[in-house]
Amino acid sequence: MASLFDQYEDAQSRPGYQQQRASEPFMQSGIVSARLEDETPIFSKKKINFTPTQPITYLVISNNQLCLAMGKNMLLRIDLDNPDKIDELEVLRAQDDKIHKLFLDPTGSHLLIALESQECLYLSRNSRKAKNLSKWRSHLIECVGWNKLAGNEVSTGPILVGTRTGTIWESEISSADQGLFGSNPDQYFKHLYTLGEVDSPSPVCCIEVERIVEGKCFIIATTNKRLYQFFAVMPEGGENPVYQSVFNNYMEEPPGFLEFPAEVGYSDLALYTQKLRSSPRAFAWMTGSGVYFGSLDYNRQGSMLADAQQWPYPTSNDGNTKQPNSIVLTQFHFLLMFPDRMSAICTLNGQLTYEDIAPVKFGRLLRMIKDPTKGTVWSYTENAVFRYYIARESRDVWQMYLGMGKFDLAKEYCKDRPECLDKVQTKQAEHYFKTGKYIESAMYYALTHSYFEEIALKFIEAKQEEALKVFLTKKLTNLKTEDKTQMTMLVTWIIELYLNKLGQLKDDRDSSFPATQEEFHKFLMQSKLKECLQNNRTAIYELIASHGNVEDLVFFAVLIQDYERVLSHHIQHEDYTLALEVLARHGDRDLVYRFSPVLMQHVPRELVKTWIEMGRRLEPRRLIPALVSHHQAQGNEQVNQAICYLEFCVNQLHVEDQAIHNYLLSLYARHAPHQLITYLESQGQNAQNVGYDLKYALRLCAEHNLHRACVHIYTTMELYEEAVDLALKEDVELAKLNADRPEDDEDLRKKLWLKIARHVVEEEKDVRKAMACLPNCDLLKIEDILPFFPDFVTIDHFKEAICSSLQEYNKHIEELKEEMEEATESARRIRQDIQDMRNKYGVVNAQEKCASCLFPLLNRGFYLFPCGHMFHGDCLVREVYPHLSSSKKATLDDIQRKLGETSRDAPGRSHKQKEASTSNAQQSRETLKQELDDIVAVECVYCGEIMLKSIDKPLIDESDAKEWL
Known part of the structure; x- marks a missing residue:
């Protein structure tokens, strides 16, 4: 038997779909087939390869724990995760008693066995002996409301129990301490409420307990014709019975209920929960006249049943409507079990999507159940067990939502199927277009694969340019970068629409003009369009210019970095400051060289500041045309700023370009001669290292009678005689300073000093001043300058100089004598050292070795x-x-x-x-x-x-x- 259950996944299968009958009324709304040609059926059934030894009377399953009642007292327990181990046991001793119903908790750990004798047995997963729940005697149990939050493998937690007489009880069962002398598993069994009806009491057919947010408790209890709802806030840490507080609220005033005519003495309630331990989302109640289906809204007051409606039961082959014996609720279907068939009805539109006729050889279908934890669906007869498989139940739901106009839900259920999603979006776009919502329609049309020309023409004919722009923009967003032709067409068209709109708003002085213009600018600034705009700049320039939109033309030029056009525009409109700001912001060197001559004439200070900020990025030589522009303007400001920039190049950038130095020197010579000497001195007097052209500088300075500068240049050129001759015309002190320059040529230096002395004697007639030259030059003697004096000059003028000269001669002779004596003494000492060295000796031992070869x-x-x-x-x-x-x-x-x-x-x-x-x-x-x-x-x-x-x-x-x- 174990091997048979182990193979239940590979059992025989039956086709899960039979052709529906056109005569059925609910078929006329457009049934969706249970399967597509290229897909497996949504529903399929497989028979478990299992032959019971006795007729099956009841079956429950939870958390893959299957419990099967056979005959009067046989019970099978099978763990579907480990089907090799089957637990078979007898639960009854009395021959006249039999099992009424089985109840298995969500964990699959606690099994309740209700007997026809109004007794109840308890069997835990780890026990093979059922215990009698003594407190439950005299009550025929019809339903159990399990505690999904508090229940575990040891304890059920507080649970609710419904009986045949319409009473509701609370109990808690624990599997702990079930040894030989252990306590009873039922810790308490407390009556809470009785569902009173006008006639005789009705059995409690179903009871469901849900704990929702903020401690709220929601209880649904059904009889064969009524559905009751109980609400209350559960106190934290309350004493048993914990649900007493819920039912206390309805002791004075009965709870509200729904009532439908009952043709049989039973009903069934099914809830759909998407995730384990989450609150149910929908319910389906099997009433006498049909299935009452709806959603559960926990935020509603009074009743949590929302969007409810009743669907009639499908008719059988003979045209009659029969009452199902059980119901199971899935995400989009409720499954009805009839004695001869199983029918699946779509909860969205009431369509019959699946019908499975039961083979006569297996007997009458008894019941259908769903594993509340694993979600698997099972059914059984007295001789067979079946399992139903549900494959992609939501595959065709999008069509149903589409037909209902619920586009968002339709897209949600076909988002992984592009062809279906396209149909939904097309229908949604058509719907919005028909209802006058053109912007929304355009957005959805752009997402579809509809013909572009047709959609664009629809909006043009409807004179909806704004919607057309939205459509084109959305289409552009969906294009790939390599779709260059389509992108060019769309971009050009959208720009034309924006320009038309801006022109109209500007003419009407509409307040929305700035916002629309900003929107247009944002469109142009998209990084995706950068290449397209660059490649089609000429066409876009012409398009914008044709509308006379100068502001946006400039913006577009800046956007594509066509700064030449921007600068030309600002300069043509004499907006030189703005032109300079553009030039400084973007720092294009070629544009700086091109537009600087014009800007130098109007904003020289700001332009030079920009040049300085750009520093080494500029080539100063290429700015000379802008620097010389001051000649035409004849403005001091331009000259000052030119000098300022050239000084920056020379002093800060250390530019060695001779053209720069020559031009700076020329500006000094013409406009700032007081700064010329400072510049010349900063360049030094090494002819190889100076930055300017010496001959050009000399010619320029001579042309402007700048004698001191000429003297400096002569000296740099090592033309000392010319320098002294020119300096004597300006200042004798300047001549003296330059006479000492040739330090290595004493003859030349003496000659230069003689020139100075002769000039002082002959030109200035100042004998004392001429005699003062002697201390300044150690090469001159009194006898060198005496020939320059007139014949009748008295000796009194020379007396001091002659005495001083004689004293120097005498001092020099004494110094020579001392040097001779020191040399004689040094020679004597050297001779003595040589003699001493000749007499010096050393001792060599016989063991000494050569420092080179190391031999003796x-x-x-x-x-x-x-x-x-x-x-x-x-x-x-x-x-x-x-x-x-x-x-x-x-x-x-x-x-x-x-x-x-x-x-x-x-x-x-x-x-x-x-x-x-x-x-x-x-x-x-x-x-x-x-x-x-x-x-x-x-x-x-x-x-x-x-x-x-x-x-x-x-x-x-x-x-x-x-x-x-």
Whole structure:
């Protein structure tokens, strides 16, 4: 049996749709098929591959926990999440009793078994033995209102119970402490209310409890012909029974109710909850004459049933209307279970969307139930169990909402189906157009795939330019960037509409003109249109100009950064300040160069300020045409501002362009000669470093008789004689200052001072002033200037100068004597030091080694230095040789060669000849050794200058490093 339930998903299936009958009245409103040709049916049924051993009498399911009653006392419990384990147990001992109904809580943990003997048993999920609820005796239970918020696997929380006699009770059941001596699971069973009716009491068929916001409680209870509503605010932490406060409000005055004629003794109530533990959204009540369906509005006062209407039951094949035995409510359908069929009715329009005829071989359909937690739908007969599958229930809902004119809801349910969404939006646009809401119509037409020309023509014929503009704008928004042709057409058309509207508003002096113009500007400023506007600027210029709209023409030019046109416009209208603001704001260098000559004549100060702010972004040379424009204007302000900018270029930007310096110098010479010397001095007197052209400057200054400036320029050109000659015409002190300039040429300096002395004597006839030149120049003597004086000048004028000269000569002679004595003493000391050095000696031990080769030192001739380093003679030569110059290397090679020759005796000589030769060779050898010592032994190779000079040389030679690598 377990394996059969394990395979229930793969069971046999039946087609879920049968052709509806045209004779049925509710079919005439336009039924929506339960399935499309290319889609699976909305509803389908599968039979569970299960054959009961006894007739099925009742079935409940919750949270995938299925409980099945068979025969009189057999009960099956199946966990559909683990269908291998089936729990089968007997719950009754009395042979004459049988199960009336089963009730399973939303968690699937608590099962109530109502018996025909008016007793009630309780079975928890973890128990295999049903317990008798003693407090519930003498009551035939018809319904249970579970506590969806407080209920859990251990306790049901406070629940409501409806009986056959119309009474409502409160109880709470706990599965804790159910051992051998455990307490009873029913903690209390308290009567709360009785549904009184005019005739005999009716059974409580259904009861639903909902806790909503702010502690409010909402209870629906139904009988076979009435629906009651109870409302109250539940107190926090109240004592049991907790629902007593709800029903206390209706003890004096009965609650309101709905009543329908009853043809049978039962009814059924179904609620639809979208999410677990959320409040229901809709209800469906199975009455005697049809299904009463509506939504639940928790904000309403008095009754929460809203938008309710009654749908008649569908007729059967024989044309009769039968009473269903149960009802299930889904999102858009209520499912009615008849003994021979199941019918699905759409809650939106009452259409029959699905009908399933039950096979006769399985017997009569008993009941249909829905898992309140998982949402699955089940039905059963005495011999079979079925499951119904619901696939995309909302797929065709959009058409129903569309037919009802509820466009927003229609779009909500087809938003993932573009072709359907397009139909909805087209219908909505047509609806708005027919009702005169042209703006809304345009917005929705733009979202559809309707023919563009047809829609545009509709608005043109209706003379709705504003709606047409909205339509075009919305269409433009939906275009992609690559749709350049369509974008160009739409943009041009929209601009034309805006211009027409602006022209009309301006002519009528309408107050909405500024807002419309701002809207037009915002349209043009869209980043998406930037490329289109740039590519079609000429056409748009002509379009705006054809309307005479100068303001918007300027705005468009600024928008596309066509500042040349903007500047030309402002200058043509003599609005130079605004033109300069545009120029300064955007800083286009080419435009600055082009328009500066005009602006310099009208706003020179502001223009120069802009130039300075732009700094190095400008090339000063290219601004010279604007700077020279003052010649035509003859304005001092232009000249001052030109000088100001050129000074900025020279002093701040350190511009070296000779044209800039020459023009600044020319402005100084013509208009500000008092600043010229300052400029020349700031440039220095190095002819190679000055920024201006010396010859041009000299010619310009001479032309304007600026002698001091000419003197400075002569000096910079090192034409000192010309500088002194010109300075003597202006100021003797200036001549003296320039006479000392040639510091390295004493003859020239003396000549320049003689010029000054001669000028003072011959031109100024001032002997004292001429004599004052002697202290200023140490090269002049009294005898140098005496020839310039007249023959009859008395010696009194020279007495002081002659005495001073003689005293200086005497002082100089004394200084020479002192220097000679110091030199004699120094020579004596040097000779003494040389003699001392010759007598100096050092001690060498037998174990000493050469500092170069590290072999014993005494093996051959060696050198001992005062620093303590010792070298073999040949080792020292080898160490010193690489550091010698080429000439000294040649000399050293020659000395070594000669020493080698003197060490060999010539063969064939007599004894006397050999003695004479040996004597001469000895003298020559000593001389050579002395020369050798002077080259290699002047200083220690490790402590002298050779070591210091080699400090920047690498320790590893480059060639060695390459060889090692």
